[in-house]
Amino acid sequence: xxxxxxxxxxxxxxxxxxxxxxxxxxxxxxxxxxxxxVRTGARGVLIEISALEIVDSFIGRMLVSIAAVxxxxxxxxxxxxxxxxxxxxxxxxxxxxxxxRTALNVERGMAMVQARLVEEGDGxxxxxxxxxx
Amino acid sequence: xxxxxxxxxxxxxxxxxxxxxxxxxxxxxxxxxxxxxVRTGARGVLIEISALEIVDSFIGRMLVSIAAVxxxxxxxxxxxxxxxxxxxxxxxxxxxxxxxRTALNVERGMAMVQARLVEEGDGxxxxxxxxxx
Numbered sequence: 001x002x003x004x005x006x007x008x009x010x011x012x013x014x015x016x017x018x019x020x021x022x023x024x025x026x027x028x029x030x031x032x033x034x035x036x037x038v039r040t041g042a043r044g045v046l047i048e049i050s051a052l053e054i055v056d057s058f059i060g061r062m063l064v065s066i067a068a069v070x071x072x073x074x075x076x077x078x079x080x081x082x083x084x085x086x087x088x089x090x091x092x093x094x095x096x097x098x099x100x101r102t103a104l105n106v107e108r109g110m111a112m113v114q115a116r117l118v119e120e121g122d123g124x125x126x127x128x129x130x131x132x133x
Numbered sequence: 134x135x136x137x138x139x140x141x142x143x144x145x146x147x148x149x150x151x152x153x154x155x156x157x158x159x160x161x162x163x164x165x166x167x168x169x170x171v172r173t174g175a176r177g178v179l180i181e182i183s184a185l186e187i188v189d190s191f192i193g194r195m196l197v198s199i200a201a202v203x204x205x206x207x208x209x210x211x212x213x214x215x216x217x218x219x220x221x222x223x224x225x226x227x228x229x230x231x232x233x234r235t236a237l238n239v240e241r242g243m244a245m246v247q248a249r250l251v252e253e254g255d256g257x258x259x260x261x262x263x264x265x266x
Contacts, residue, residue, distance in 0.1 A: 005183045007239040106140040
């Protein structure tokens with residue numbers, strides 16, 4: 001498997017991480033996501049990681065990097081489905097997922113992305129540079 | 134990876150096939166899907182296979198089996214994202230995906246599932262045993 005499939009659903013791109021990430025795959029995912037945000041005008045990127053038993057600094061950096069690039073392209077990144085053990089380890093290691101919002105599952109993550117779109121539909125020019133938590 | 138994550142989105146369960154399927158994994162997926170249909174009351178199962186370069190008779194049987202079990206539990210199965218080469222091979226081999234509807238991508242697949250729900254909301258008791266094509 002040399003590419004992780006990206007599903008487009010409305011204005012959101014959904015990625016499920018199922019395989020062990022390595023350098024090349026992470027890079028390919030970032031490139032594919034970036035290209036797809038531009039092509040589809042997606043405003044949200046939803047990354048589902050319930051299959052991951054470990055989120056180490058490599059995966060952490062990948063997520064942060066995807067979020068940063070997506071933000072530049074005006075798409076918000078939400079990580080969904082984190083296992084409890086992973087959450088505990090992240091906090092214990094002091095690993096911060098800067099610029100990434102987290103949701104309990106994909107359904108709530110979608111709601112987050114959609115809420116943001118509705119919000120911007122009302123106000124426009126909302127605080128996009130703010131670091132959401 | 135011993136389990137393929139299943140995403141719930143509204144009344145639909147979404148599965149992305151990214152790894153090589155083997156017996157145990159296929160069985161686990163079928164069990165997980167079945168349990169999740171019962172638990173969530175989902176009415177649609179969307180299987181995304183754009184990462185698959187080959188759909189052999191093993192994968193074909195797995196899909197047909199998932200569809201059959203899901204149908205018994207009143208959920209429709211849609212396979213989305215099939216590669217052109219895979220479609221050609223399926224036809225050439227005469228492999229039939231009985232009881233499975235196919236969609237070009239996840240977005241259209243979701244529309245299919247939702248259309249069915251709306252349809253049933255109107256009429257109820259629609260021809261569920263009919264082999265859709």
